[in-house]
Amino acid sequence: MSPLVRWSRPDTGALFVVTGASGSGKTTLLREAFEVIPDLAFSVSATTRDMRQGEVDGRDYHFVQPDRFDELLAEDALLEWARVYDNRYGTPRRPVVDALARGQSIVLDIDAQGAAQVRESFPQCVSVFILPASIDVLETRLRARGTDSDAIIRRRMDQVHEQIGACGSFDYLVVNDDLATAHRTFQAVFLAELQRRSRRPSLVDRFANVS
Numbered sequence: 001m002s003p004l005v006r007w008s009r010p011d012t013g014a015l016f017v018v019t020g021a022s023g024s025g026k027t028t029l030l031r032e033a034f035e036v037i038p039d040l041a042f043s044v045s046a047t048t049r050d051m052r053q054g055e056v057d058g059r060d061y062h063f064v065q066p067d068r069f070d071e072l073l074a075e076d077a078l079l080e081w082a083r084v085y086d087n088r089y090g091t092p093r094r095p096v097v098d099a100l101a102r103g104q105s106i107v108l109d110i111d112a113q114g115a116a117q118v119r120e121s122f123p124q125c126v127s128v129f130i131l132p133a134s135i136d137v138l139e140t141r142l143r144a145r146g147t148d149s150d151a152i153i154r155r156r157m158d159q160v161h162e163q164i165g166a167c168g169s170f171d172y173l174v175v176n177d178d179l180a181t182a183h184r185t186f187q188a189v190f191l192a193e194l195q196r197r198s199r200r201p202s203l204v205d206r207f208a209n210v211s
């Protein structure tokens, strides 16, 4: 995918919150959106979970020990946080506040509990929920991986129900049935939000205020 060129940058960035149950294709959709849409920053979360193969500390996550996570909470350094499976995840507040102050857009890839907290502190955020074609599709995918026991799959499916049950609080729902369509719809949300007149006062000055 080639990036958009001759991009007319908005004056004010947006805070995007992207949520979806595991297996919904959220990571794939996000990866292409970052390639195509200029000026999007990714919020790197802190997590207590172990690093997976291929992940890079500081790029995918800030991998921290549980006591460091406790410190971050005590310092009020996290904009939101949640326990997902057996680990804790949180969004460092500073980079988000700084990006928005610079007029840059920033994307948070977080779970539904975290999204609810962000909505509280930043009601102007734009939240997007990625839905699968059906819940059965997710279960079939989890089983097809063949890596998890029945008990783990059941636990993950409980989480899936919990996450998907929150979709009614999000601004946009993107159904990932056909991947090509999902990419286009997902990117359309970002592109449309960034063209909002309220983010583009300098364009209004240039074109609407000429006499």
Ligand code: 5GP
Pocket (backbone or CB within 6 Å): 019, 020, 021, 022, 045, 046, 049, 080, 081, 082, 084, 089, 090, 091, 109, 110, 111, 112, 113, 114, 115
């Ligand atoms: P994973 O361990 O597979 O990378 O992520 C598990 C889940 O944690 C995903 O749904 C992801 O969106 C969520 N997550 C990642 N970072 C954060 C965060 O900073 N806050 C919250 N609330 N959830 C997060």
